Amino acid sequence: MGIEARERRQPWILLAPALTSVTLLLFVPLAFIVVYSFWLRTATGADQVGFYLDNWQEALGDPFYRDILFSTLRIAAITTVVCAVMGYPAAYFIARSRGNKAILLLMLMLPFWISYIIRTMSWINILGVSGALNWLLQTLGIINEPIQMLYNETTVILGLVHFLLPFMILNVYVALEGIDISLEDAACSLGSTRWQSFLEVTLPLSLPGLAAGGLLCFVLSAGTYITPLVLGGPRDAMFANLVFEAVITQLNWPLGSALSLMLLAILGGLVLIYNHFLGMGQLMKGLG
Amino acid sequence: MGWLLIRGWALLVYIFMFLPVAVVVMLSFNASQFGSFPMTGFSFHWFVELANNDAILRAFETSILLGSLTALVSTMLGVLASLALIRYRVPGSNLISTILIAPILVPEVVLAVALLLFLNALSLNKSFLLLLMGHVIFTMPFVILVVQARLVGIRRDYEEAAISLGAHPIQAFFQITLPLLAPAVFAGMLFAFTISFDDITGTLFWKPGGVETVPTQIFAMLRNSISPEINALGTVMIFLTVGLPLLGMAVARRMALQRGS
Structure with missing residues (x-):
């Protein structure tokens, strides 16, 4: 065998284990649940193989599922906007700081590494009820009885923002770092105010980073079920909680398959739209 | 003026990020019986309780074993794939990259359901092996991203020089490329370990009954009531998950410096 043929084959040998794993552990299972979602789980707990639309009718038609889907998307959207509003100035501060950027970034990454469940x-x-805020308010004499502030939609959003904010800041920071600072100075020397030069030069150039961060925040918050279980009340279930319920609690796996695929279609669709307009490059920069 | 505002805002964001974590650490040393506010004194009581809690110790064992095996396997797969993508001109490399990154583009819940149900149909029930496969598949993309980013910086010339001086390609790989790669491999392994150690979303789907990792153990404990033991466990976790990567970064930097000198 010639050297060239060997050169050509080598990368495929190196890629084979990873590609095989992703195929067998992701793509084939995904294809399988597509098929599975058309089967039926009978009352006896056995699967009835066939082509039944029942699960899809339930997943798409039941107003209960639809309401939770909408509230999930709403929670994800609010989380994303809050992350952007909180994160952009912070990222701007780190990027334009004359201090030690590495330390500032590292300090931001520290909570990022701390376990998600602990942070939640x-x-x-x-x-x-016996937390810091209630204790403080009672000590100050503002309230007499502890008030229940937890277990509602607001605390779910709070937990999600706390979890996802570093993703946003990191992505915006990467975009801001890539902008030549002299562009802003040039705009200023040509007569625009600092604020104008930010609005017309820096902000538009950093939009890809903002979009990448936004996509991550939205997709990750719309797919969570742990945060609502820990910080939400009984009525704050999100769509992924329905999937968990169907698969783990009710053991209705065909229905769970259909619900999972619905979530995948919506969130995967968003990723595809993002990819079409902006490409994956920016996202990978922020992740790496 | 504007800059002052931005600075103040950034400070608030940092406080927002750190405050809840600081409270966890603080409460874990609280002497009070319920471990909630106010602080009544300083005590290691809850850490002693923790050390005597068999369920938590077992969870730690499981998590460390799972994390180590995950790190080993996914780094091996990831490093090989990254080498292929960076060192060779592979037709369709963009598509291949996307395929390899796919496990983190799919919501983890969906990945968890698909893998669980598929392997179940193959009569492979919830088990440690299923947990391992799941953890490998969603940590590998991160390993690939980290390793690729570092690999770009390693020139191929050194390897080629060794080969032209008579080294066998395999010899060149082990004696030249691998040592140069070591920091990247190390970073990838640490990253994979940390992600695996922290995971709960997939783990809750895949874990067999009775087996708990540290995050699922915390989750189970939360369902009862929040006890200071949880805060103590949180403090241990914080020092582990923050300490380990910091240590890793220090080691990687050290290795890079030594090589540079």
């Missing part, structure tokens, strides 16, 4: 539950210490 940490809010119970602050907002719970």
Whole structure:
């Protein structure tokens, strides 16, 4: 075999284990649940193989599922906007700071590394009936009885923002770092105010980073079920909770398949739209 | 003026990020019986409780074993794939990259359901092996991203020089490329370990009954009531998950410096 043929084959040998794993552990299982979603789970717990539309009718038609889908999208959208509003100035501060950027970034990454479940539950210490805020308010004499601030949609959003904010800041920061600072100076020297040069030069150039961060925040918050279980009340279930309920609690796997695929279609669709307009490059920059 | 405002805002964001975590650490040393506010004194009581809690110790064992195996396998797969993508001109490399990154583009819940139901149909029930496969598949993309980013910086010339001086390609790989790669491999493994150690979304779907990882154990404990033991466990986790990557970064930097000198 010639050297060239070997050169050509080598990368495929290196890629084979990874590609095989992704195929067998992701793509084939996804194809399988597409098929599975048309089967029926009978009352006896056995699967009836066939082509039944029942699960899809239930997933798409039941107003219960539809309401939760809409509230999930609403929660994800609010979380994303809050992350952008909180994160953009912070990212701008780090990018334009004359201090030690590495330290500032590292400080931001520290909470990022701290376990998601710990960060989520940490809010119970602050907002719970015997938490810091209630204690403070009672000590100051503002309230007499502890008030229940936890277990509602607001605390779910709070937990999600706390979890996802570093993703947003990191992506915006990467975009801001890529902008030549002299562009802003040039705009200023040509007569625009600092604010104008920010609005007309910096902000538009950083939009890809904002979009990448926004996509991550939206997709990750719309797919969560842990945060609503820890910080939400019984009525704050999100769509992924329905999937968890169907698969783990009710053991109705065909229905769980259909619900999962619905979530995948919506969130995957968003990723595809994003990819079409902006490409994956920006997203990968922020992740790496 | 504007800059002052931005600075103040950034400060608030940092406080927002750190405050809840600081409260966890603070409460874990609280002497009070319920471990909630106010602080009544300083005590290691809850850490002693923690060390005597068999369920938590078992969860730690499971998490560390799972994380280590995940790191090993997914780094191996990831490094090989990254080498192929960076070192060779592969037709359709963009598509291949996207395919390899796909596990993190799919919502984790969906990945979890698909893998669980598919393997179940193959009569592979919930087990440690299923957990391992799941963790490998969603940590691998992160390993690939991290390793690729570092690999770009390693020139191929060194390897080629060794080969032209008579080294066998395999010899060149192990003696030249691999040592140069070591920081990237190390970073990838650490990253994979940390992600696996922290995961709960997929783990809750895949874990067999009775097996708990640290996050699922915390989750189970939360369902009862929040006890200071949880805060103590949180403090341990914080030091582990923050300490390990910091250590890793320090080691990687050290290795890079030594090589540079």
